[in-house]
Amino acid sequence: MTPQEMETRIVRYGDLRPCKTAFIDAHTPGSDQKENFTIIGGGVSESPDQHVHISIPHGFNIGAAGQPPKCRNSLHSHRTAEVFFVLKGRWRFFWGRWGDAGEVMLEEGDIFNIPTGIFRGFENIGDDYGMIMAILGGDDAGGGVIWAPQVIEDAADHGLVLSEEGKLYDTKKGEALPEGVKLMPLLSEEELKTYPEPTTAEVVPGYVARYWDMVALADRTPAKVIGPDAMLRDRPGFEVALLTRGSATEEMHQHDRPSVLMPVTGHWRVTWEGGSATLAPGDTMSVPEGLMHTAVPSMTGAAALYHIIGTDDPAGSTWHG
Known part of the structure; x- marks a missing residue:
């Protein structure tokens, strides 16, 4: 393989193309400044604006999240694995239905294998722009994101709605769900009971490596x-x-x-x-x-x-x- 051919399989940090409208909380105050990057594979973005750098199947996806200080990613879950390592900055990861079941602080280089089937979120608690790199299991990354109900409700208050097919529509731009397409249903109380609420002591020893x-x-x-x-x-x-x-x-x-x-x-x-x-x-x-x-x-x-x-x-x- 020539150097020119291999360059198509290298994504330089400076060439990463962000999407600022990747997810339903893109307009929600506190989350509206985050940037999402899809490096390898289709990722889980809900926006057609998301750029995919390398589409070759690997059996997993590689992505990244860039956020200024105090910016957070809202509570969500995945059907497949989600692993983060910190490239830049200091980050707080939290989990549970309301984000208060447990938390851990990660420094540069630390890695977190976040348990599947648990609502999780994260925020940049450093003083500068931070970046975390992500590995998502499966070529299709489990079919998207499962949001905590309050995230979907808050997003609607700020103009973003999600179809049952996982596509975003911005009502502030005059967009509306196509005829016959329904809103993404909120998880019921019975469904929410199936999401574990492990403590920090239960999660950190087996899922965090310093x-x-x-x-x-x-x-x-x-x-x-x-x-x-x-x-x-x-x-x-x-x-x-x-x-x-x-x-x-x-x-x-x-x-x-x-x-x-x-x-x-x-x-x-x-x-x-x-x-x-x-x-x-x-x-x-x-x-x-x-x-x-x-x-x-x-x-x-x-x-x-x-x-x-x-x-x-x-x-x-x-x-x-």
Whole structure:
């Protein structure tokens, strides 16, 4: 594969194209400044304005959320796995029907394998624009987003309504549901009772991995972060590992399915049969299946990189409570 061909599989941080109208809370005060990015796969955006950088199926989706300080993403759930790692800033994740069942603060590099089937939200609690990178299970990401009822009600007060097909309509722009199309129904009280309300103590130990703990484990071999025998033992349809300078190797290798490289710190030189490229934090690279390659730090200083690859496991429930 030539360098020019591989560049089509690299999304540079500076080239990310945001969508500010991706979800139903795009007009709701406190959530109206967030930006959504769909990097690999179709994602779960409810807006036709969402740009998809790489549409090649990987068995999972890669996306990102960028938010200024005090901006939050409203309470929602997914039918498949949702994993976040912090690229920039400091973030608070919260969960439960009303967002008060539990919470955890994440720093740069930390990763959170959010249990499926639980309402969750997050906000930038840092002082600057923050960015979190996301991995969603399945090629279709579970068919969209399930919103807490109050989110849909609040959105309607600010002009956005959602059809039962998951498409947004902005009544402030004169848009209306087409004839015969119904509004997205609110979850009933009986349905809401099926959504768990785990505490912080129940969630954090098995679903959160801290950056420096992972770095320590990756001193000689890549740290297995998410997987059946990893720090966070789970089978969400993909596996995640962290590489550092100590565990990176020049030895060429290949995978039987596409894999993704996402630097957290430092610059990384990826070499393959046909060329090489340098990745910086925030860049995302899709490595084709069967391609011999290797990734090593290209400069001095701290260097860490997340590696994601799909598995044959279902992309479904990750809550073990």
